[in-house]
Amino acid sequence: MTNTLKSSYQKTPYKLSGNGPRNISVLKEAFQNIDENLESDIYGNGAIIEDFQTKIAKILGKEEAVFFPSGTMAQQIALRIWADRKNNRQMAYHPLSHLEIHEQDGLKELQQINPVLLGTAERLLTIEDIKALQEPVSSVLLELPQREIGGQLPSFEELEEISAYCKEQGIALHLDGARLWEVMPFYEKSAEEICALFDSVYVSFYKGIGAIAGAILAGDADFVQEAKIWKRRYGGDLISLYPYILSADYYFDKRIGKMEGYYEAAKKLAERFNACDGVKTVPEVPVSNMFHVHFDKPINEIGPKLTEIHDETGVGISGYLQEKSEGVCSFEVSVGDGLDEIQEDVLHSLFEKLAKL
Amino acid sequence: MTNTLKSSYQKTPYKLSGNGPRNISVLKEAFQNIDENLESDIYGNGAIIEDFQTKIAKILGKEEAVFFPSGTMAQQIALRIWADRKNNRQMAYHPLSHLEIHEQDGLKELQQINPVLLGTAERLLTIEDIKALQEPVSSVLLELPQREIGGQLPSFEELEEISAYCKEQGIALHLDGARLWEVMPFYEKSAEEICALFDSVYVSFYKGIGAIAGAILAGDADFVQEAKIWKRRYGGDLISLYPYILSADYYFDKRIGKMEGYYEAAKKLAERFNACDGVKTVPEVPVSNMFHVHFDKPINEIGPKLTEIHDETGVGISGYLQEKSEGVCSFEVSVGDGLDEIQEDVLHSLFEKLAKL
Structure with a gap:
């Protein structure tokens, strides 16, 4: 299942995190x-x-x-x-x-x-x-x-x-x-x-x-x-x-001149995650381009949902999930150039789907 | 003086050693x-x-x-x-x-x-x-x-x-x-x-x-x-x-298929060094693409001569000399693609000059 999540992530042409493919x-x-x-x-x-x-x-x-x-x-x-x-x-x-x-x-x-x-x-x-x-x-x-x-x-x-x-x-x-x-x-x-x-x-x-x-x-x-x-x-x-x-x-x-933009974008993106039930970011308000996303559900429930969203939206949320505690799983977001390439309506639809988890 | 030798070596378009410039x-x-x-x-x-x-x-x-x-x-x-x-x-x-x-x-x-x-x-x-x-x-x-x-x-x-x-x-x-x-x-x-x-x-x-x-x-x-x-x-x-x-x-x-050629070329090159008075290679007959060249004279005599040959022939012999023992100095040769690019008449003239050291 982790492998499904990973491979669905790798196939997405867009990603929330990073500066594009490491190729x-x-x-x-x-x-x-x-x-x-x-x-x-x-x-x-x-x-x-x-x-x-x-x-x-x-x-x-x-x-x-x-x-x-x-x-x-x-x-x-x-x-x-x-x-x-x-x-x-x-x-x-x-x-x-x-x-x-x-x-x-x-x-x-x-x-x-x-x-x-x-x-x-x-x-x-x-x-x-x-x-x-x-x-x-x-x-x-x-x-x-x-x-x-x-x-x-x-x-x-x-x-x-x-x-x-x-x-x-x-x-x-x-x-x-x-x-x-x-x-x-x-x-x-x-x-x-x-x-x-x-x-x-x-x-x-x-x-x-x-x-x-x-x-x-x-x-x-x-x-x-x-x-x-x-x-x-x-x-x-x-x-x-x-x-x-x-x-x-x-x-x-x-x-180096883009760090301010990544930081501002990370704060907006975290707000969208925090608006979903059962989802929160750590820190709640990011202080850099990065934050962690925590789900109030275990990996075996969240993994298939993220995989589905990857396939449906073409946007990679994460290629892995980590168990934080009993029934809580998480992944990391680091905003770079990649986020900017995602159309607003696609992002909107992605968060609509996430809100239904 | 070492710097003169080094810079004259760096300026030569051809070199006895190596596979061309590391650029x-x-x-x-x-x-x-x-x-x-x-x-x-x-x-x-x-x-x-x-x-x-x-x-x-x-x-x-x-x-x-x-x-x-x-x-x-x-x-x-x-x-x-x-x-x-x-x-x-x-x-x-x-x-x-x-x-x-x-x-x-x-x-x-x-x-x-x-x-x-x-x-x-x-x-x-x-x-x-x-x-x-x-x-x-x-x-x-x-x-x-x-x-x-x-x-x-x-x-x-x-x-x-x-x-x-x-x-x-x-x-x-x-x-x-x-x-x-x-x-x-x-x-x-x-x-x-x-x-x-x-x-x-x-x-x-x-x-x-x-x-x-x-x-x-x-x-x-x-x-x-x-x-x-x-x-x-x-x-x-x-x-x-x-x-x-x-x-x-x-x-x-x-x-990888050129190693035999480098080895054969190194043996021939060593012969030419050994034919010069006061010059010998170690080993006398190379067993790989490399050997050391020893001069029966100190660095302060050989350095300026090599610099002169660099300037005159456009072929780099060595960018440094090492004192081996009292009055004996040396440098290393490693044959690669570079040697092949030197015209035979230029090499001939180089060894004529070396023979007069």
């Missing part, structure tokens, strides 16, 4: 105007990689930046550098941090770093959780927005308090900014203003930005130099990273 | 006939990655294979799996193994694996070196050919002896096959026949094959499944690896 055209579009004589980056050197690092470092307001193939690699390395600086292998993050649930325990297995889980899984971590830590930690990782709970955010004031408290306590504050670009409209702050609260920052280029893959880790010059050594150790210092770098640069320029 | 055209050529609707691989799944893994596993005669962004990542993981299986963090390799000198001690820092150095730096390791090991090891890594000493090879008979001995002793034998494709003509063996002597195998796609980047790690099914978990831990399980996979596949098909 080879993503690469072809990014490269179509690039001179074929442009020289590859070579093991972290060369204009392609250096220029992009400088560009993003400046946008983030950090001294330097280094391009990584993945955020997994970048963030483990950031936390290891802080662990070494503070001579402490304990750090702290949210119980549903990407590092805790999606990385096969790489942080623990490769870096022997022991994370303390802050607060509880279903809510944001707070400054009180940090103040309540029973043992010293080298760093705290904050994910903005907290993806696994629908993309929730603390207020900017609380961020400032957390930052000040960590500084006072000698705790390094690291930003998991996988979706940093996507929260700038809510905070009404620049990337630089947000990043100024953090000692190190990771950002991604394949979520809202919609590039192929790739990440940037930014911080002080000596932090970044150390990160480059670890990047070599991890096998991330490829002879050529340009397929990711050039596409990251291309889609960054193409979509 | 964006390498990617454009590989993708020009690929359907833009072809779906990306997604976190290690999908036809693009699975088909290529199956293809290379079959060629190597192994049950399964997994594509990695880099050999650094693939090999550390292979050695960790063997260390776990044998419950022993000691392993052994050549003193000039890639892992020992080019990976910022990733094996030691990330995996807490202690390599024992077999034999001495200037020669191949032998079966006697392995038999003389004073302590048990979980694995032995053999690099074929041993790149840092010019690309030398043991006889196939010695390989068979090493393989049998390791099997008998319960030592896993891992192949650093960064240049495996390049040694098949010398051994007159298929990849499968060579790999049958090893428990696990890493191969690369950007040396002789000339793709953008990327590696394959192959072995038994359970070994490969475990390697995939470690790949996620390292941050190598990218959402999309297709820029590397599709280009690896394209250039593999384009160049």
